[in-house]
Amino acid sequence: MIGDMKRTIRATLPVRALAFLALALIALSACAAAGFPAPTAGPKYIFLFIGDGMGENHVAAAQLYAATPEAAARGISPLRFPTFPVRGEITTHNLSRGVTDSAAAATALASGRKTANGVLNMDSKATERYAIITDLAAARGRRVGIVTSVSLDHATPAGFYAFAAARDDYYSIALQLAARDFDYFGGGGFLSPRGGKGNKPDALALAAANGFTVARTRAAFAALAPGVGRAIAVGEKLGDGQALPYAADRAPGDLALADFVAKGVELLDGAGGFFMMAEGGKIDWASHDNDARLMLPEVADLDRAVGVAVAFQAAHPGDTLIVVTSDHETGGLAIAGGEGFDWARLSWSTGGHTGARVAVFASGVGQELFAGSYDNTGIFERLKALIEAE
Ligand SMILES: [Zn+2]
Numbered sequence: 001m002i003g004d005m006k007r008t009i010r011a012t013l014p015v016r017a018l019a020f021l022a023l024a025l026i027a028l029s030a031c032a033a034a035g036f037p038a039p040t041a042g043p044k045y046i047f048l049f050i051g052d053g054m055g056e057n058h059v060a061a062a063q064l065y066a067a068t069p070e071a072a073a074r075g076i077s078p079l080r081f082p083t084f085p086v087r088g089e090i091t092t093h094n095l096s097r098g099v100t101d102s103a104a105a106a107t108a109l110a111s112g113r114k115t116a117n118g119v120l121n122m123d124s125k126a127t128e129r130y131a132i133i134t135d136l137a138a139a140r141g142r143r144v145g146i147v148t149s150v151s152l153d154h155a156t157p158a159g160f161y162a163f164a165a166a167r168d169d170y171y172s173i174a175l176q177l178a179a180r181d182f183d184y185f186g187g188g189g190f191l192s193p194r195g196g197k198g199n200k201p202d203a204l205a206l207a208a209a210n211g212f213t214v215a216r217t218r219a220a221f222a223a224l225a226p227g228v229g230r231a232i233a234v235g236e237k238l239g240d241g242q243a244l245p246y247a248a249d250r251a252p253g254d255l256a257l258a259d260f261v262a263k264g265v266e267l268l269d270g271a272g273g274f275f276m277m278a279e280g281g282k283i284d285w286a287s288h289d290n291d292a293r294l295m296l297p298e299v300a301d302l303d304r305a306v307g308v309a310v311a312f313q314a315a316h317p318g319d320t321l322i323v324v325t326s327d328h329e330t331g332g333l334a335i336a337g338g339e340g341f342d343w344a345r346l347s348w349s350t351g352g353h354t355g356a357r358v359a360v361f362a363s364g365v366g367q368e369l370f371a372g373s374y375d376n377t378g379i380f381e382r383l384k385a386l387i388e389a390e
Contacts, residue, residue: 036369036382042390043321043365044273046137046383047261047309049081050109051302052102052156053284055329055356061292062299064341076300080307081324086367088360090376092328095124099355102284103167105327105376106159110134112380118167120158126165133383134160134182137275140387145184145264145274149257149301150281151191151242152177152234156327160277161185171195174203177232178210183274184267185212186233186260188281189242207232221255224263231267233260246282247301248294258305265312273319273390275383278305287330290348295331313364321366321386325379326358 051058059082065071066079094104094117101117108114111121111130121130134144148157153173158164162176170192177185193203208214215221215233224231235255239245245254261278268274280302286295306324313320332349360379362370366389369382 035372035374035378036385039366039369039386039389041365042386042388044319044390045269045312045316045321046273046275046386047306047312047320047322048109048275048277048379048383049302049306049309049322049324050106050156050277050279051283051299051324051326052150052279052281053287053328053330053353054280054299054302054326054358055331055333055354056359057333057335058283058287058295058299058326058329059359061333061335061341061346062296062303064335065296066300066303068341071296071300074297076297077304077307079300079303080310081303081322081361081363084322084324084361084363084367086360086362086371088362088370089357089373090325090360090378091357091374092326092376093355099353100328101167101353102155102327103159106156108376109325109327109379110159112377112384114377118165120155120162120164120167120173122163122165129163132160133380133387134275134277136384137387138182140390141272142387143184143268143270143272143274144182145186145268145276146182147185147257147260147264147276147278147305148187148281149244149279149298150285151188152185152232153190153192154188154241154281156279156281157185157187157277171200171203175206178203178207178212180210181230183230184233184264184276185231186263187235187257187279188244189234189238191242204232204234218253218255221259221263224267226266226269228267233263235260241285243282243285246286246294247297256304257301258308261305261308265308275387276309280305284330287333287348288351290331290351292333292343292346310363317364319365321364322362323370323379323383324361327376329354329356329358332356 094100095114110132116124155167283298336345366386
C-alpha cells in the first residue's frame with residue numbers, strides 16, 4: 001500500500017514537471033510565433049504615446065527643426081524620443097491592406113486585430129467586439145488613463161475605450177466614455193456631447209453621475225489631485241473640433257498635452273501601476289493641411305509630453321516602459337537634400353494618409369520587445385505580454 005503511494009508520487013512528480021515545462025514552452029512559442037522574446041518581467045507603469053499621422057520624415061524633420069535657433073527661441077528642446085535605445089518599425093495597413101484611417105489603426109494598436117476604416121474595435125461588419133489592451137490592464141488592477149490633444153471622442157483616444165461601427169457616431173462614443181470605469185481622461189472636449197440634435201442627456205453630466213470628477217476650467221484642472229478619484233479634464237480653451245490649440249498658436253498659460261500627461265501621472269500613480277495612452281492628434285491635422293509650420297511644433301509638443309514620462313521613468317527606472325509610435329503617415333512628407341534645416345526642403349505629396357510604415361521608439365523595462373519590423377497589431381501583442389508578465 002505504502003509502496004503503491006510512493007510509486008504514485010514518483011510517477012506524479014515528473015508528470016507535473018513535464019506539464020510545467022509544456023506550459024512554459026507554449027508561452028515561449030506564443031511569443032516566438034509573434035516575433036519577440038518572452039518577457040521575464042513586466043513594467044508596472046506603461047506609457048504609450050501615439051503621434052497621429054507622424055511618419056518617419058515627420059520625426060526626422062522635427063529633429064532638424066528642434067536644433068534651430070528659431071525653435072530654441074520658441075522654447076523647443078532637442079527631441080528626446082527619437083534617441084530612445086530601441087527603435088522598431090510597424091506596418092500601418094488596414095484589414096483590406098488599404099491605406100488606414102485612425103479608427104482602423106487605433107483598433108490594430110489597441111486590440112491587435114485588423115478592421116475596416118471607420119470601425120472602432122469591432123470586425124468590419126461590426127458584429128464582434130474585440131478585447132482591448134486598456135481592459136486587460138484594468139483587469140490586472142492597473143489604473144487606466146487616456147489623453148489626447150484633440151477631442152476625447154476622436155478615433156485614436158476612442159480606440160482605447162470604445163466600440164463602434166462608425167467612428168463619427170460621436171454621441172454613442174461619448175456615452176461609452178461616460179459609462180467607463182477607467183480612471184482618467186484628459187485633453188480636448190466632445191464633438192457631440194448632447195447628440196446630433198443637441199436634445200439628449202449631456203455625456204459629461206452622465207459621466208459625473210457615474211462618479212467622475214469633471215474639470216472644465218484651468219482652476220478645476222489645477223485642483224485635481226490624488227484622492228479625487230476618477231476624473232475627466234477638458235481643456236478650458238478649445239479650438240476647432242474641440243481640440244487643444246495648436247502648439248504654434250498657444251498663449252502663455254494655455255494647457256498643453258504635456259500638462260494633461262503630467263496630471264495623469266499625478267492621478268494614476270499608485271501601488272497597482274498604470275497604463276496611459278497619450279495622443280498628439282494635431283500632427284495629423286496639420287499634415288492634412290500640408291502645413292509644416294504647424295506640424296513640426298506639434299511633434300515637438302508630443303516630445304515635451306514624452307518628457308513628462310521620461311522624468312517619471314527616472315524616478316521609477318526599474319518599473320517603467322515608454323513606447324512612442326504612430327498610427328499612420330499623413331501627407332507623404334519628403335525632405336530634400338541639403339544641410340541642416342530649411343522649410344523649403346520639405347515637400348508634401350498628398351493631403352491624405354499614405355501607406356508608409358511608421359517608427360516605434362521604446363525605452364525602459366521590456367524595450368527589447370519593440371525592436372525589428374512587424375505588423376501594427378504587434379504593439380498590442382507586446383504590451384499584452386508585458387502586462388501579463390508583471
Ligand atoms: Zn488623418
